[in-house]
Amino acid sequence: MTSLGASWSGSSVLLVLLFSVLVLSPTLAIHVYTHREIHGTVGSHITLSCSFWSSEWISEDISITWHFQPESSRDSITIFHYAKGQPYIDDVGTFKERMEWVGNPYNKDGSIVIHNLQYTDNGTFTCDVKNPPDIVGKSSQVTLYVFEKVPTRYGMVLGSIIGGVLLLVLLVVVIAYLIRYCWLRRQAALQRRLSAMEKGKLQRAGKDSSKRGRQAPVLYAMLDHSRSTKAVSEKKGKGGLGDSRKDKK
Amino acid sequence: MLVLLLGIIVLHVAVLVLLFVSTIVSQWLVGNGHTADLWQNCSSLHVPSAFQCQTSSTNEWLQSVQAMMILSIIFSVLSLFLFFCQLFTLTKGGRFYITGIFQILAGLCVMSGAAIFTVRYTEWQIPSDDISFGFAYILAWVAFPLAAISGVIYIILRKRE
Numbered sequence: 001m002t003s004l005g006a007s008w009s010g011s012s013v014l015l016v017l018l019f020s021v022l023v024l025s026p027t028l029a030i031h032v033y034t035h036r037e038i039h040g041t042v043g044s045h046i047t048l049s050c051s052f053w054s055s056e057w058i059s060e061d062i063s064i065t066w067h068f069q070p071e072s073s074r075d076s077i078t079i080f081h082y083a084k085g086q087p088y089i090d091d092v093g094t095f096k097e098r099m100e101w102v103g104n105p106y107n108k109d110g111s112i113v114i115h116n117l118q119y120t121d122n123g124t125f126t127c128d129v130k131n132p133p134d135i136v137g138k139s140s141q142v143t144l145y146v147f148e149k150v151p152t153r154y155g156m157v158l159g160s161i162i163g164g165v166l167l168l169v170l171l172v173v174v175i176a177y178l179i180r181y182c183w184l185r186r187q188a189a190l191q192r193r194l195s196a197m198e199k200g201k202l203q204r205a206g207k208d209s210s211k212r213g214r215q216a217p218v219l220y221a222m223l224d225h226s227r228s229t230k231a232v233s234e235k236k237g238k239g240g241l242g243d244s245r246k247d248k249k
Numbered sequence: 250m251l252v253l254l255l256g257i258i259v260l261h262v263a264v265l266v267l268l269f270v271s272t273i274v275s276q277w278l279v280g281n282g283h284t285a286d287l288w289q290n291c292s293s294l295h296v297p298s299a300f301q302c303q304t305s306s307t308n309e310w311l312q313s314v315q316a317m318m319i320l321s322i323i324f325s326v327l328s329l330f331l332f333f334c335q336l337f338t339l340t341k342g343g344r345f346y347i348t349g350i351f352q353i354l355a356g357l358c359v360m361s362g363a364a365i366f367t368v369r370y371t372e373w374q375i376p377s378d379d380i381s382f383g384f385a386y387i388l389a390w391v392a393f394p395l396a397a398i399s400g401v402i403y404i405i406l407r408k409r410e
Binding site: 152154155156157158159161162165166169173 | 315354
């Protein structure tokens with residue numbers, strides 16, 4: 001009975017192990033990420049960024065390799081190798097004195113920078129990372145295009161025109177409302193001051209001073225003038241929802 | 250005066266629909282079996298009995314036409330929204346200035362978009378004998394005076410009670 005039980009528990013443990021290996025093993029690989037394609041201008045520099053994810057701790061034996069396949073050729077040459085904590089940069093090939101190691105394996109970053117781009121740098125760069133014991137994984141490729149000047153991304157002109165016009169209109173509307181608000185406030189203050197003046201003058205003298213009070217302040221005349229011009233424009237204006245212009249006064 | 254109000258709203262919505270159709274439908278330039286619009290070129294020439302579409306070029310002028318059409322739609326929608334706002338908040342006897350201004354702006358945007366397209370379409374489309382303007386292009390030109398009229402009506406309109 002005990003032997004049966006032992007064999008049963010043994011086989012179940014085996015099953016669980018098999019299951020975990022089959023299901024979990026795909027994730028026990030190293031994943032490398034780069035851009036798909038990058039654009040650079042002749043003479044400037046470009047950063048070939050490569051980041052990776054490993055399920056193991058980053059060990060000292062980690063190795064990062066960059067290969068380069070020119071556009072018109074089928075051969076792939078190694079241009080950079082990092083092993084045992086030391087970067088080895090190409091100092092005899094086409095990238096002689098143009099390459100710079102800016103990565104940090106412990107930061108999961110394996111990027112390099114290429115200065116002084118040439119048209120011969122058009123091609124595919126492959127980033128390959130191995131972190132023993134985690135060595136199974138796909139490397140990642142990035143295609144470099146070298147232009148005379150970088151073409152503007154699609155949608156820049158579109159977005160900038162739309163954004164610019166909308167902002168402009170918003171600004172104009174806000175300014176118009178501010179001006180109107182200030183003008184209305186100024187009108188209200190003037191009205192208050194004038195009514196106070198009229199009250200004061202009426203108290204002091206008779207009807208003559210009240211008449212003078214109406215004519216003396218120049219601002220009051222302006223107010224009157226503006227109201228009269230509004231009346232003129234109302235008469236000129238056509239149709240509309242109402243004939244209540246007279247009611248407005 | 251409810252009829253007048255309804256008529257104005259119908260005109261505004263008609264302008265909006267014209268703008269939408271003109272921007273979206275693929276009929277700005279038509280040739281035999283080949284249509285092109287602001288966003289893609291479709292042709293059934295290379296592979297007969299199959300309609301293939303590919304995105305249009307990234308020419309700056311084409312992008313500016315696209316921007317103008319989108320802006321006109323935005324302004325027209327804003328104008329409709331502001332009309333309803335002003336209908337309930339404007340003082341008696343006041344005028345729908347903002348609504349009219351936005352509608353006129355929408356008309357101006359459509360006009361400038363269609364004009365730029367007319368002048369510069371050879372840059373992204375090889376002119377040939379059988380290429381002619383499609384109905385979406387005509388709709389854009391029709392939308393411009395309608396939008397202008399609608400905007401002017403809003404400006405001379407007055408709110409009652």
